Amino acid sequence: MTEPSREGRPVLLGQNQYGKAETRVVRITRDGATHHIKDLNVSVALSGDMEEVHLSGSNANVLPTDTTKNTVYAFAKEHGIESAERFGIHLARHFVTSQEPIERARIRIEEYAWERIEVPDTGSRAPGADEPRHSFVRKGQETRVTQITYDGGAWEVVSGLKDLVVMNSTDSEFWGYVKDRYTTLPEAHDRILATRVSGRWRFNWTGDERSMPDWDTSYEQVRKHMLQAFADTYSLSLQQTLYQMGARIIDHRDEIDEVRFSLPNKHHFLVDLKPFGLENDNEVYFAADRPYGLIEATVLRDGREPRIPVDLTNL
C-alpha cells in the first residue's frame, strides 16, 4: 500500500517483522529422582500481511507478541523440549498454519547447556537412597581470579572465581519470612534455586616457600567442595546454602581461613498455564534476569579476622 508522505511523495512500508524476543523458558522433566533441564532463550519474529497495523493502526491481523510468549511456555509444557530445533520447528509451523495473515515465522533459539553436579555418598544419605540428581552447573568455564599483596613483610593471597552458574531443580524452599503490608511473595515449598557464584577465599599462607599451598589443587578442591555443598544442602534459603558452601570449604581446606560469597538469586517463576487449560506441576519456569535478590556473606575460621572486602568488585 502506498501512502502520501507529508511532502506529498509516495512512501512505502518495507520489510517488517514482530514478535516477542528473548523468552526465557526453563523446562524440568522428572524421571524419578533424576531431573533433566532444558534452558532456552526463544525469540519469535513473525511477518505477513501487516500493512494495516503500520499504516492505519488496525490490529486486526496482529497476534500479540504476548501471545507468542505464552505459546512458547504452553508448548514447553504440552510438547516438552526435546531439542531446540524440534521445538523451534513446532512453533514456526504453529504460527504460520494457525494464523491466516502470518506468512513467515522465524524462531531463534539460544540454548544454555547444563552439566550434572555429581555428589558422592559421604555416608549422610539415607540407606538405599539414590544419588540425588537435581543439581547442575552451567557448561563453560568460570573465571578464576587471584589477588596477591606484599608489603615487604606480610603476604596476603585471596583467590576466587566468578560466573560459576549453578541450579538445583528441587530441594529448595522459602517460607516463614516476615510479611508486612507490602509483601506479596507466595511461600515456596519446592522451588528452583539458582545462582551465579562469585566467591573469594583468603589463604593463611605467611610466605614460607616450604609450606606454600599447591594453588591449582587448592582451587580444584575448593570448587569441588563448594559445588557439592550447593548440591547436598536441602535449602530453606540461599543464605543457608551460602553458609554451607563456605563452611564446607573452611572444614576441608586447612590453607583457607576466610571465604566470602556474593550470590545473586536467579529467580525462576512458575508460569501460570491455567489460562490455557494446562497444569504446571513444577515443570515450566520463567527465568527472570532482573531484579534479583543479592545474598552476600563471609564465613570465617573461628578466631580469625575478616579481611576480604565487603564489596567483591573492589577486590
Ligand SMILES: O=c1[nH]c(=O)c2[nH]c(=O)[nH]c2[nH]1
Ligand atoms: O533464599 C532466599 N532468600 C531471601 O532472602 C529471599 N527473599 C526473597 O524474596 N526470596 C528469597 N529467597
